[in-house]
Amino acid sequence: MNNRRNNSTNINRAAPLAEIESHRVQGSGAYWQQCVYGYLMDYRSLSVQSISSFINTRWRKRGHIEVFKMNDLYVFKCSDDEDKREMLAMTKACFDGALMVFSPWWPNQVPQTVRFRRAKFWIRICGLPCEYLNSHMAKTTGEMLGMPYEIDWEPNFVPRNDYLRICVMINLGEPLIPGFFLKLDDDAIIWIQLRYEHLFKYCTRCGRIGHKYTRCTRHEDLINLDVDHKMMEYLSRGIPTMEA
Numbered sequence: 169m170n171n172r173r174n175n176s177t178n179i180n181r182a183a184p185l186a187e188i189e190s191h192r193v194q195g196s197g198a199y200w201q202q203c204v205y206g207y208l209m210d211y212r213s214l215s216v217q218s219i220s221s222f223i224n225t226r227w228r229k230r231g232h233i234e235v236f237k238m239n240d241l242y243v244f245k246c247s248d249d250e251d252k253r254e255m256l257a258m259t260k261a262c263f264d265g266a267l268m269v270f271s272p273w274w275p276n277q278v279p280q281t282v283r284f285r286r287a288k289f290w291i292r293i294c295g296l297p298c299e300y301l302n303s304h305m306a307k308t309t310g311e312m313l314g315m316p317y318e319i320d321w322e323p324n325f326v327p328r329n330d331y332l333r334i335c336v337m338i339n340l341g342e343p344l345i346p347g348f349f350l351k352l353d354d355d356a357i358i359w360i361q362l363r364y365e366h367l368f369k370y371c372t373r374c375g376r377i378g379h380k381y382t383r384c385t386r387h388e389d390l391i392n393l394d395v396d397h398k399m400m401e402y403l404s405r406g407i408p409t410m411e412a
């Protein structure tokens with residue numbers, strides 16, 4: 169029983185052992201191979217019909233994408249492999265103001281154990297003095313956020329906006345950071361606001377995705393714990409923190 173996976177609390181009980189020959193699951197495996205899992209990070213539940221009609225009218229896709237639901241999980245079955253690859257590369261999508269995060273299907277994976285850990289966000293770094301609108305500032309912010317990033321920047325670029333843009337892989341299990349303090353070269357300290365593009369429901373009280381401030385039910389102690397944990401993490405990476 170070397171391959172025994174402990175995904176049941178009754179694993180130590182005596183019970184019959186069933187086995188299905190590999191070729192008996194390959195047919196349905198081919199079906200699931202076309203699928204992407206989706207998890208809606210919102211206090212609402214959207215109907216399969218509304219998501220399907222959104223995809224059919226708004227998405228540029230190569231084939232047909234069929235949507236269905238398994239308990240809390242949405243499943244997107246893509247007839248064209250390129251559509252599937254694109255969804256997984258996007259990591260997330262927005263339906264009617266609600267954030268849906270994607271995860272790939274894997275053989276032998278139990279749906280309840282699918283995890284939606286990270287999603288890619290474009291972030292605007294707002295409130296910078298003009299001379300700070302440069303690639304060094306974008307790079308520093310990306311490194312501070314601590315995850316893989318991409319910068320919307322070209323050499324000899326003339327800024328057209330009063331903000332910088334970076335792409336960051338966000339850990340969905342943690343509260344989002346609303347911004348950071350920046351020490352200028354005259355020693356003044358200013359607040360820099362981060363704006364997450366295409367994120368319409370984000371709580372400015374607890375930092376979590378899926379609800380707004382007015383619907384926040386997270387206990388004050390837990391919010392403080394989240395903040396302490398995050399600040400400890402910055403300090404452990406040698407990044408100073410401060411409180412206003």
Ligand SMILES: [Zn+2]
Nearest residue numbers: 371373374384
């Ligand atoms: Zn909240």
